[in-house]
Amino acid sequence: MEVHSDFSENEIIGKNFFECFKNIPQKWLERKINSVFLLNHESYTSWEQRPYLLQFSHGRSVTGHLGFMYQNCNFTPICNQDNEVEYVCITIKDMTDIAISTMQLKEACTELERISSIDGLTQLYNRAHWEKAFANEVERIDRYGGKVSLIIFDMDYFKSINDNNGHLFGDQVLKEVANRCKNVLRSVDVIGRYGGEEFVVFLPETNIQETALVAEKLRKNICDTPVYYEDITLPISISAGFTTSAVECNDFEKLLRQADIALYQAKARGRNQCVNYLKLPVEEPKE
Numbered sequence: 001m002e003v004h005s006d007f008s009e010n011e012i013i014g015k016n017f018f019e020c021f022k023n024i025p026q027k028w029l030e031r032k033i034n035s036v037f038l039l040n041h042e043s044y045t046s047w048e049q050r051p052y053l054l055q056f057s058h059g060r061s062v063t064g065h066l067g068f069m070y071q072n073c074n075f076t077p078i079c080n081q082d083n084e085v086e087y088v089c090i091t092i093k094d095m096t097d098i099a100i101s102t103m104q105l106k107e108a109c110t111e112l113e114r115i116s117s118i119d120g121l122t123q124l125y126n127r128a129h130w131e132k133a134f135a136n137e138v139e140r141i142d143r144y145g146g147k148v149s150l151i152i153f154d155m156d157y158f159k160s161i162n163d164n165n166g167h168l169f170g171d172q173v174l175k176e177v178a179n180r181c182k183n184v185l186r187s188v189d190v191i192g193r194y195g196g197e198e199f200v201v202f203l204p205e206t207n208i209q210e211t212a213l214v215a216e217k218l219r220k221n222i223c224d225t226p227v228y229y230e231d232i233t234l235p236i237s238i239s240a241g242f243t244t245s246a247v248e249c250n251d252f253e254k255l256l257r258q259a260d261i262a263l264y265q266a267k268a269r270g271r272n273q274c275v276n277y278l279k280l281p282v283e284e285p286k287e
């Protein structure tokens with residue numbers, strides 16, 4: 001106590017605890033101590049519930065964490081000969097090292113989880129994460145009702161973009177496309193990078209007419225401005241296919257297939273356009 005508080009033994013012995021340590025949560029501590037008196041039973045708090053009881057500096061040079069010593073506290077009854085509690089002894093254990101390494105580990109796990117769901121180039125969800133989120137959404141709808149729409153879009157002539165301007169330029173185009181999408185979508189819409197130059201978006205509670213508008217807005221937003229990077233200016237375009245679960249479809253793979261067929265049609269019809277799966281004529285392959 002002498003080492004960690006600013007009090008010497010002479011200054012503190014016999015004094016009122018709460019007057020010496022003014023920052024103590026007095027009500028909480030009184031309740032805690034009273035329960036030990038009442039129950040004649042040891043009590044405990046860990047740094048995870050309450051980081052510290054007494055504001056002691058921990059003396060470690062760690063940034064980004066609490067400036068005080070993390071503490072575990074034991075409240076032990078001390079009884080007289082008749083087994084009545086006469087005192088409560090508070091033991092404070094310095095948990096700073098364990099607390100800091102536990103928190104660093106937690107932060108690393110959170111970051112790892114984030115990285116494992118994100119595509120490094122575009123910072124959009126990667127395929128595995130997006131597909132899981134989409135499957136969950138379709139399952140939710142199947143159980144509780146509602147609808148979800150799906151757009152798949154793909155860069156046009158991306159191979160030539162790479163071949164003519166270099167892979168780095170191609171990468172820049174993909175990053176730019178991802179950014180342009182973010183300006184169009186609502187916070188509840190979920191976008192991911194599905195493959196090389198293929199992107200997917202699912203739109204919760206959105207009907208097919210609204211989805212057509214979003215797909216067109218995405219296309220325009222991406223295609224209206226050329227990409228400029230290291231003295232190269234290049235117009236780009238995308239083709240998109242979209243569908244919805246509203247017409248009795250509760251299978252996420254089936255929805256992906258439908259949107260993919262519509263995307264294929266958008267390519268076949270000359271690219272730089274959006275095709276509604278539900279409007280495909282019967283003579284064109286639907287499934």
Ligand SMILES: Nc1nc2c(ncn2[C@@H]2O[C@H](COP(=O)(O)OP(=O)(O)OP(=O)(O)O)[C@@H](O)[C@H]2O)c(=O)[nH]1
Nearest residue numbers: 154155156157158159160162167170171196197267
């Ligand atoms: N720069 C870059 N290129 C990629 C990446 N992933 C895939 N690609 C390239 O994207 C190109 C896709 O080519 P294709 O599938 O033929 O498609 P496309 O040329 O866009 O033709 P259409 O889709 O029919 O218009 C391939 O050359 C891939 O190497 C990436 O992360 N960065």
